[in-house]
Amino acid sequence: MRTLILGIGNILWADEGFGVRAVEEFHARYETGPQVTVLDGGTQGLYLVQFVEACDQLLVFDAIDYGLEPATLRVVRDAEVPRFMGAKKMSLHQTGFQEVLSAADLLGRYPSRLALIGCQPQDLEDWGGPLTPPVVAAIEPALDAAVATLTEWGVEFRPRAESAQSFQRLLGHDLDHSAYERRLGATDEETRP
Numbered sequence: 572m573r574t575l576i577l578g579i580g581n582i583l584w585a586d587e588g589f590g591v592r593a594v595e596e597f598h599a600r601y602e603t604g605p606q607v608t609v610l611d612g613g614t615q616g617l618y619l620v621q622f623v624e625a626c627d628q629l630l631v632f633d634a635i636d637y638g639l640e641p642a643t644l645r646v647v648r649d650a651e652v653p654r655f656m657g658a659k660k661m662s663l664h665q666t667g668f669q670e671v672l673s674a675a676d677l678l679g680r681y682p683s684r685l686a687l688i689g690c691q692p693q694d695l696e697d698w699g700g701p702l703t704p705p706v707v708a709a710i711e712p713a714l715d716a717a718v719a720t721l722t723e724w725g726v727e728f729r730p731r732a733e734s735a736q737s738f739q740r741l742l743g744h745d746l747d748h749s750a751y752e753r754r755l756g757a758t759d760e761e762t763r764p
Contacts, residue, residue: 572606572627572628572683572724572725572726573606573607573608573625573626573627573628574603574606574607574608574626574627574628574629574630574721574724574726575607575608575610575622575623575625575626575628575629575630575682576594576597576603576607576608576609576610576630576717576721577590577594577610577612577619577622577623577629577630577631577632578590578591578592578593578594578595578597578610578611578612578631578632578633579591579612579613579614579615579619579631579632579633579668580592580613580614580632580633580634581613581614582613583698583699584695584697584698584699584700585692585693585694585695585696585697585698585700585701585702585703586634586641586690586692586693586694586695586702586703586706587634587692587695588634588701588702589632589633589634589690589692589702589706589709589710589713590612590631590632590633590634591611591612591613591632592702592707592710593632593688593690593710593713593714593717594609594610594611594632595611596710596714597609597632597714597717599731600714600730600731601728601729601730601731602728602729602730602731602732603726603727603728604726604727604728606726606727607726607727607728608622608626610622612668616668616670616671617670617671617674619668619671620671620674620675620678623671623672623674623675623680623682624674624675624678624680624681625680626682627682627683627684628682628683628684628685628724628726629682629684629685629686630685630686630688630717630720630721631652631668631685631686631687631688632688632689632690632713632717633668633687633688633689633690634689634690634691634692634695634706635687635689635690635691636691636692637689637691638691639691640691641691641692641693641703641705641706642690642691642693642703642705642706642708642709643690643691643709644688644689644690644691644709644712644713644716645688645689645691646686646687646688646689646716646720647686647687647689648684648685648686648687649684649685649686652672652685652686652687653669653672653673672685684724686720688713688716688717688720690706690709690713692706693705693706
């Protein structure tokens, strides 16, 4: 079973970056087997079709407006996922990802298992701003939900044995969470999930 662990969102738009920051942290903590791809999908929209149609199981991290308290996490599965991906347009990438799922379905390569780990954003208006503290705090329980889901699916992964400095970061060019947040003036303690 090929598994795609995908984070989508825009790191330049406050809490809209939750999905990217969550998948980045997953990558920092866990090594995966050869049948698993960990991907920062950013705002790529339809360009993600090739990755979605190549997987059997898809786990997505994203900021989703459920109409709940800020930083509330909700895990949605299988047939319910597309309904939430386009329920309320918060940004261009969300509608695009709903189209990605539809395109994969039309191509006859829709994942057999699908899970969305969504976080209710607090702030989507701070262009260039970091994740808000409550949404940063939601990354840890989001990773716990991902670990539980992947374990249930029988996906091969394990905690990284080496230090965080000795592996290829998921985001380059100082766009990873700690470097980007530091440039904005946050301390290391404030940027650590």
